[in-house]
Amino acid sequence: MADILKFDEQRNSAPDEKFELLHKHSLFAAMPDDMYPRFTSAAKTLTLKKGAQLFLQDDPAEWFYFIVSGWIKLFRETVDGDEAVLDVLTKGHIFGESAIFDGGVHVAGAAVAENAILLSFPTSLLKGAITKNHDVALGMLASISRTRRQQSQDIEKLSLQNTSQRIACFLLRMCRANDAQNVSLSLPYDKSLIAARLSMKSETFSRALNKLQRETSISIKGSTVIIPDTNELAVFTCSHCSQEFPCGDLH
Amino acid sequence: MADILKFDEQRNSAPDEKFELLHKHSLFAAMPDDMYPRFTSAAKTLTLKKGAQLFLQDDPAEWFYFIVSGWIKLFRETVDGDEAVLDVLTKGHIFGESAIFDGGVHVAGAAVAENAILLSFPTSLLKGAITKNHDVALGMLASISRTRRQQSQDIEKLSLQNTSQRIACFLLRMCRANDAQNVSLSLPYDKSLIAARLSMKSETFSRALNKLQRETSISIKGSTVIIPDTNELAVFTCSHCSQEFPCGDLH
Numbered sequence: 001m002a003d004i005l006k007f008d009e010q011r012n013s014a015p016d017e018k019f020e021l022l023h024k025h026s027l028f029a030a031m032p033d034d035m036y037p038r039f040t041s042a043a044k045t046l047t048l049k050k051g052a053q054l055f056l057q058d059d060p061a062e063w064f065y066f067i068v069s070g071w072i073k074l075f076r077e078t079v080d081g082d083e084a085v086l087d088v089l090t091k092g093h094i095f096g097e098s099a100i101f102d103g104g105v106h107v108a109g110a111a112v113a114e115n116a117i118l119l120s121f122p123t124s125l126l127k128g129a130i131t132k133n134h135d136v137a138l139g140m141l142a143s144i145s146r147t148r149r150q151q152s153q154d155i156e157k158l159s160l161q162n163t164s165q166r167i168a169c170f171l172l173r174m175c176r177a178n179d180a181q182n183v184s185l186s187l188p189y190d191k192s193l194i195a196a197r198l199s200m201k202s203e204t205f206s207r208a209l210n211k212l213q214r215e216t217s218i219s220i221k222g223s224t225v226i227i228p229d230t231n232e233l234a235v236f237t238c239s240h241c242s243q244e245f246p247c248g249d250l251h
Numbered sequence: 252m253a254d255i256l257k258f259d260e261q262r263n264s265a266p267d268e269k270f271e272l273l274h275k276h277s278l279f280a281a282m283p284d285d286m287y288p289r290f291t292s293a294a295k296t297l298t299l300k301k302g303a304q305l306f307l308q309d310d311p312a313e314w315f316y317f318i319v320s321g322w323i324k325l326f327r328e329t330v331d332g333d334e335a336v337l338d339v340l341t342k343g344h345i346f347g348e349s350a351i352f353d354g355g356v357h358v359a360g361a362a363v364a365e366n367a368i369l370l371s372f373p374t375s376l377l378k379g380a381i382t383k384n385h386d387v388a389l390g391m392l393a394s395i396s397r398t399r400r401q402q403s404q405d406i407e408k409l410s411l412q413n414t415s416q417r418i419a420c421f422l423l424r425m426c427r428a429n430d431a432q433n434v435s436l437s438l439p440y441d442k443s444l445i446a447a448r449l450s451m452k453s454e455t456f457s458r459a460l461n462k463l464q465r466e467t468s469i470s471i472k473g474s475t476v477i478i479p480d481t482n483e484l485a486v487f488t489c490s491h492c493s494q495e496f497p498c499g500d501l502h
Contacts, residue, residue: 057493076407076493084410084493086403101396107403130389137388138381144395145352151402152337152358156327158409159335159450199410242308242327242335 018045018068018119021092025066026146030139035129043119054096054110054118061099061106063120067091070116071189073197074108085196087150088113088189098144100127113189149249158199161240163208164215166198168237171218171225177246179230187223212236269296269319269370272343276317277397281390286380290372297369305347305361312350312357314371318342321367322440324448325359336447338401339364339440349395351378364440400500409450412491414459415466417449419488422469422476428497430481438474463487 019040022028057076074087086108089095099106129136157166174185195205216236217228234245270291273279308327318340325338337359340346350357380387408417425436446456467487468479485496
């Protein structure tokens, strides 16, 4: 854990913005009043820099994590060392928690994609809470179901959308529901990681991005994206999807 | 429901093989003794022929299903009418149940891939059981977690395996853990559906299958597959996967 820059030993601290965010998550929101403080008092705050590795696939799961800020990638590595990025998560999400149902080991590794602040909690505490408390089990069901829904979407897109359409979809999903003309966005993390998140090699991503810029009026310079017309992007990609912009699961 | 060949109104029938299979499923196995009979007495037996459609994506979920025999495909359809096959399930699996956590609508359609016998149950009964009973909620968590794990594997394979490797993986996963030499298999359903399950167009599947037969010693005639050496297939595909044959999740 050499990558941890700061280790906050101040447990039981005064009301804190990070705990307000935590309380909104379906898992923690489901906890009874006497259980929630057991989690916040056991929480450790980790301030991690880009590249830090939290755990690998098949590691025993001692901790699970809540993201206060930054980006975390979840990945699986082949025997040959290639990496499949299953998800890239940001603030308000938890990860590593589902190992409880996977024989106590992580089914994917986790690493910091952009400098992050996390809260970590003992997995044993969560296992006990789910086993003992019905509302927590229901909160966990809501949380796992969200992941499952998103994975179904990912499989659909990998099956039916070409690489340019997948990039267009990624950009559209960053827009707000009422965005229409001249939308300016900042890419949330490195292009190489966006490529991996969309299951493309970097070279494929570059070619697909060039094609998208030729065939639509969007432009990308560095990490800034200009979308003159969201409807044009929607025409480009949404007919190859079972949803249409604005996506029902986001808005 | 014109495709239903037989509708079994014999509820509360004598101990029945299909109910023995049902009782082994983690969701039903978790039910207390006084709850399980409420499900079996509400169950309807459906005998369906290939092609029958059970529900479409976004349909309100009134029923969920347990597969006694046959194959069921779960799919999503794009605005343009293309179909992504998310899964193809056989006996011992449930489907349609997770709509409870998806706003009461199905997030994928379901159709019969090979003649099937199903048990159908009212979704309202399951919703009540999960809300009231903690063990049922835990059984549901085990069930959804299995799906999530498998979807993670699918995304990994779609990200990193080429089409021939994905076919080799599909065949290896049909083998038993101790299969080594001269294994003979029957394809479980149509090649066109195997192609769709592996997220390939039929033409791509044919080319990939030819390549696999050129580069390994396997042979496929009709629906019969001969694998002279499982290790040869494992060398071909497993280095491009985070698991190795025999896959830990199957054996």
